[in-house]
Amino acid sequence: MATRPVEHPHEPHAAVAGHGHAEASFFKKYLWSTDHKVIAFQYMFTGMAMALIGGFMAYVFRMQLAFPGHPVPGFGVVSPGEYNALVTNHGTIMIFWVAMPVLLAGFGNYLIPLMVGCDDMVFPRINRLSYQIFLLSTLVILASQFVRGGGFGGAWTAYPPLSAGGQYNLTQISATMWVIAVALEFIAFLLGGINFITTAMNSRAPGMKAFDVPLVVWMIVTASILFMASVGPLIAGAVMLLFDQTLGTGFYNPARGGDPILWQHLFWFFGHPEVYVVLLPALGIVADVMCVFARKKLFGYRTIIYTVIGTGILSFFVWAHHQFIAGIDPRMANVFTITTVVISIPIAEMCFLYIATLYGGSITLSTPMLWALGFVAEFLIGGVTGIYLGSSGADIYFHDTYFVVAHFHYTFFPIALLGTFCGITMWFPKMFGRMMSDKLGKIHFWGTIIPVNFIFIPMFFLGLAGDHRRIFDYSNFPDLMRPPLPALRILATVSLVVMWSFQFVFLYNFINSLIRGPKAEKNPWRSNTLEWTTESPPPHGNWAELPIVYRGPYEYSVPDRAQDYWPQNEPA
């Protein structure tokens, strides 16, 4: 089975115009590089380091919720102010400094040039600048944890007047740093997005038509377009918030003619498409992995692309479902209930097509495939529970409860955890030229996916029982202290600790495989897409001779062929 694909015979180190292959200094090679792969690693490693920080924050506040008032090992006693700072920064970091850099920027940078068959991004220096600004934003958000007053405590949605007034949030310095960090992060991703879109549109290999592009590239490009189209109003909103905080303007201050709900519109007009900005790259990764390990063509490749575009467009018309009870005109809720439930139409179609892709396959449960299948199974829970919240009448009860927390974690942990691990275990051989341990990978998978359900399923029931969000100690609410609610909180926390402990298996496997893993061949998974036709890892410039494309990316198990795969660059 371990046959290697037919390769173009070529000189391994033939010079490609515009790319020097001389050994550069460490600084030039890893810190100041314009190579899309190095920038991808910078984004990925920064994002994964931030995941450890954001995850640690979750551990601290979950311990406080399970055992209120007791010192948390590794942190100490949690004060109400610290609790607010922890939940605020956990949310902010996990969305803006983990999911986006790893899934969008990390995999986008790594995969787009390799999958469309070009030597680098169209604007390599803008790409480098993008990461540098992102790094600066990372430093600002990290520094904001240590200023006087502590980290920002106004929730990741930063609703004014709480976020606008230091007298209200008591974290004046970090509130301003939070706005600056988020705005810088947006600038970084605008620069990155320009690159992704332009590269995928202009630099495809000869012969590669739009519908020969792997789904993950389609998804990342669509996500970039969604991001760039939705973020503008929020950048304007962030500037107004910054002025309210520092110059004493009154954009969101009703006493001076402003309106606090304006921010909510600007935030969620971006915030809802943002869900799809991080979802789509993960969906793309999962699709590509499922095809490889089921040896199947994607069921309805074009239909999936149309549903993605449909979802993207609809995602601009659903934002006010976050604001049903915020004080907007109640009649508006009816419009947004309809648009919100309607978005389930393309999403349901897409889920069905993913499931149908398995039909007639030859499924091997390797580690990347386990993550991909886990993604589909878990994301379904996040999807169907969204219907409860989109139904305006039911949202009156569910709004701002743990039901909401459980729902969006059932969308975000498949994205940020399962999608990321799926991508890393899939492309690790290409990225680092070595194989990861499949056995440790499976231990990590089961050690993550089982406890993660025991974290969040109890939260659905806590939300149904009335637990509201961002409360550091429920003992002030007699109705919320009745059995079994405290036990459910402890169950969620213990499961989090168990899940956390299995992440060390991943870290060990990652580092150990990096150093001692068996050497990877060019195409260990017998995949069709172009990145598998170059060396593992690919050199600067990617190919000695750029590939030519003859067919789509999912021609697996084509009848009357000896091999069950057919690389895109192999002449017919």
Place this chain on the structure above:
Amino acid sequence: MMGVPGAGSFAGEIDGLIWLVTVLVGVWFFAAQGMFFWLIFRFRAREGVRAQYITGTEEHLKRWINIPHILVILCDAVIIVAAIRVWVAVKQTMPPADEQVRVIGQQWAWTFVHAGPDGKLDTPDDIVTMDDLHVQVGKTYQFLLESKDVLHSFSVPVFRLKQDVVPGRTITGWFKPIKTGTFDIQCAEICGIGHGVMSGRIHIETAAEHQAWVQGHAPMAAVPAAAGEATH
């Protein structure tokens, strides 16, 4: 609902909607998961068996997507209609109120202004309390929500009621208690470091209990004045 009693007139409608959604999405959820795991099992890799070449454009296979999809759209329509009916009844309708109550949020306490013996707000006999709201079972109340500082959210889980409180506005709504007892009032919108202690209690009393409470708590100076007004 998870042991939360329904003590308000529209709690039953909201619970009914939640059950409807549960049944409709539950069927699809278990069908999809069942199909998913069955396919993984059925099409696991076996020696000598090659995967089929299916593009997803075959009519006889597309049916398996299209028919369920049409049924999903029908379920969506049912859910939209049911959700909007409940929403309109709770949030867009204002039944004639027997009494008004003003609810004021501030960092980090609730102030309740009860109408007092004369049953009217903004008269000298109003009863002002912190964190304790007293209402009479069976009466329809109109509430007036105000905030002194930041956003708060007036949340009474036993009523299934929640409404954000916005500074600079007076937001109105209604509830009608149908069951006596004492229950939590929450602030459901983060409002600063004291958000977790911004708790209140609602005391739903019988007519006799409520009258006794009103008489016992009306401001002393206001009682004769109100009585005097009534004689004119």
